[in-house]
Amino acid sequence: MNKNDFGYEQVEKQEHYNKVQDVFNNVANEYDLMNDFMSFGLHRNWKKEFVDLIEINDEKKTKILDLAGGTGDIAKRILKNHPNTSIEVIDKNFMMLKESNTKNNILKYNKINLICGDGESIPLNDNSVDVVTLSFGIRNMTDRLKCLEECYRVLKPEGLFLCMEFSMPENYTLRNIYDAWSFFVIPKLGKLIAKSEDSYKYLVESIRTFPKPEEFVDILEKANFKRTSIKQLNGNIVCIYKSRKI
Numbered sequence: 618m619n620k621n622d623f624g625y626e627q628v629e630k631q632e633h634y635n636k637v638q639d640v641f642n643n644v645a646n647e648y649d650l651m652n653d654f655m656s657f658g659l660h661r662n663w664k665k666e667f668v669d670l671i672e673i674n675d676e677k678k679t680k681i682l683d684l685a686g687g688t689g690d691i692a693k694r695i696l697k698n699h700p701n702t703s704i705e706v707i708d709k710n711f712m713m714l715k716e717s718n719t720k721n722n723i724l725k726y727n728k729i730n731l732i733c734g735d736g737e738s739i740p741l742n743d744n745s746v747d748v749v750t751l752s753f754g755i756r757n758m759t760d761r762l763k764c765l766e767e768c769y770r771v772l773k774p775e776g777l778f779l780c781m782e783f784s785m786p787e788n789y790t791l792r793n794i795y796d797a798w799s800f801f802v803i804p805k806l807g808k809l810i811a812k813s814e815d816s817y818k819y820l821v822e823s824i825r826t827f828p829k830p831e832e833f834v835d836i837l838e839k840a841n842f843k844r845t846s847i848k849q850l851n852g853n854i855v856c857i858y859k860s861r862k863i
């Protein structure tokens with residue numbers, strides 16, 4: 618139990634942590650562009666659906682944590698829908714945060730704060746945020762339960778937790794097409810565009826070793842989250858988990 622899946626490889630926890638950092642150091646420059654190519658632009662719809670699930674009272678001052686916020690795409694979208702909220706974007710990878718500023722110009726929004734910090738030890742107080750969003754981040758955490766417990770800790774009671782992650786299509790034909798695209802095309806696109814074939818090989822493998830939706834709900838429950846519902850997108854290629862801290 619001391620080892621972690623890094624794609625299809627089994628590695629020690631510290632090695633897993635370092636390798637994930639390497640992946641995002643390698644891809645940070647072309648991260649957003651690669652998302653467009655890999656998903657035919659679909660990631661934009663997924664992110665829209667995700668952010669549209671945020672329920673807050675816009676009359677009140679609210680604080681949102683966008684954990685593993687990467688290049689700041691989610692934070693920008695949240696602020697567009699909810700201009701009164703303030704957002705803490707926390708990510709472990711400095712290169713990804715740097716991109717959020719150089720490409721997405723995130724620091725021009727004075728309601729967004731960028732923090733280089735760890736999702737397994739979130740640098741925020743207990744019961745301090747109204748909503749936590751975690752988009753395509755949980756798969757990359759070395760200790761997923763620890764990360765979810767941290768999300769729970771920083772949420773206020775009744776706070777909303779939204780987590781989006783890849784899953785696998787249920788339909789046989791779609792699954793075969795998705796597998797072919799994932800294993801034969803995505804790593805080559807990674808080589809061509811981001812100059813890192815291995816990072817995108819990790820991406821497709823890590824999607825397949827990530828727990829199935831019902832298993833992930835069990836982990837959410839272990840972290841104490843309640844009232845979890847799942848929204849499946851594009852034939853279960855992506856799932857959005859919506860839970861509460863009670």
Ligand SMILES: C[S@@+](CC[C@H](N)C(=O)[O-])C[C@H]1O[C@@H](n2cnc3c(N)ncnc32)[C@H](O)[C@@H]1O
Nearest residue numbers: 641685686687708709710713735736752753757
């Ligand atoms: C696939 S990207 C997702 C970025 C963004 N949320 C999005 O939806 O486009 C995963 C992010 O998780 C971050 N990450 C990985 N491990 C982390 C950790 N332990 N703590 C915080 N962030 C982490 C990576 O640096 C990367 O920016």
